[in-house]
Amino acid sequence: MKQEITPDLTHITGSHEVTPGLRRRLVDCWIAVTNAGGAAGFPFPPVHDGDVVPALDQLLGRLHPLRTRLLIAGFDDAVAGWVVLDRDPFRLVAHWGTVHHLQTHPDFRGRGVGSGLMRELRRVARDELGLDQLRLAARGGEGLEDFYGRLGWREVGRWPGALRFAPDDTRDEVLMLLDPL
Numbered sequence: 781m782k783q784e785i786t787p788d789l790t791h792i793t794g795s796h797e798v799t800p801g802l803r804r805r806l807v808d809c810w811i812a813v814t815n816a817g818g819a820a821g822f823p824f825p826p827v828h829d830g831d832v833v834p835a836l837d838q839l840l841g842r843l844h845p846l847r848t849r850l851l852i853a854g855f856d857d858a859v860a861g862w863v864v865l866d867r868d869p870f871r872l873v874a875h876w877g878t879v880h881h882l883q884t885h886p887d888f889r890g891r892g893v894g895s896g897l898m899r900e901l902r903r904v905a906r907d908e909l910g911l912d913q914l915r916l917a918a919r920g921g922e923g924l925e926d927f928y929g930r931l932g933w934r935e936v937g938r939w940p941g942a943l944r945f946a947p948d949d950t951r952d953e954v955l956m957l958l959d960p961l
Contacts, residue, residue: 785891787853787860789900793845803840805859806852807832813883819919820883823945839864839881846909851901853884853893860888863897867909877905879916898931906961913959919943920952933958 792798798806810832814822822831842848847869852862861884867877879901884893905911916933918924920943925935933956942953 785855787855787888787891787893787896789896790852790854791904792843792850792852794843795840797843798840801857802852802859803836805857806862807836809859809862809883809885810836810881812885812887816886818883818886819922819924821881823919823943842866849901849904849909851897851904853888853897855888858885858888860885860891861893861897863901865901865905865909865914867911875911876913876915877909877911879914882916894927895931898928902931902958902961911961913957913961915958916956918954918956920954925954925956928956928958931958 807829810820810822811827811829813820814827814832815825817825821835839850843850847867849865850862851865853860861882863882864880865877866880868874879898882894882897884897902914905914916928918928920938929935935954936957937955939953939955941950944950
């Protein structure tokens with residue numbers, strides 16, 4: 781087991797904060813995670829720049845201090861992982877946030893990067909955005925329920941057979957909640 785170490789955490793609230801070098805490292809991380817089998821938004825590896833760059837640019841374009849945050853874990857210049865927190869501006873549901881794209885670069889797995897990102901995301905949601913709860917959807921069959929469960933999340937439902945990766949590989953989408961923050 782690799783030693784758990786504390787990465788540097790960076791909060792990004794606008795695309796203007798992302799340098800070309802950081803953008804490249806975010807793309808490289810997302811490609812490495814996906815091509816290693818990670819459930820980070822691209823279900824059909826392999827992926828390349830042409831797949832990931834437009835998706836990252838769209839995500840960066842949504843960043844806003846009050847609605848969408850990007851949290852990045854790093855060691856020196858390396859991006860070890862990242863996660864996105866979205867808050868819906870619609871008043872009826874503005875008290876909760878949605879977590880997207882949690883990922884840890886394969887070179888940094890087993891070192892507490894994902895857990896560290898999720899703990900910081902919880903703090904940001906509660907203390908900076910004033911949210912009451914967080915939601916996420918996870919790919920079934922990957923053990924993600926256990927990972928999130930160790931961080932205080934609970935399963936609140938499933939969409940049975942919602943995700944079809946191949947004719948013989950259909951999985952549930954697991955709905956999870958963190959409440960209270």
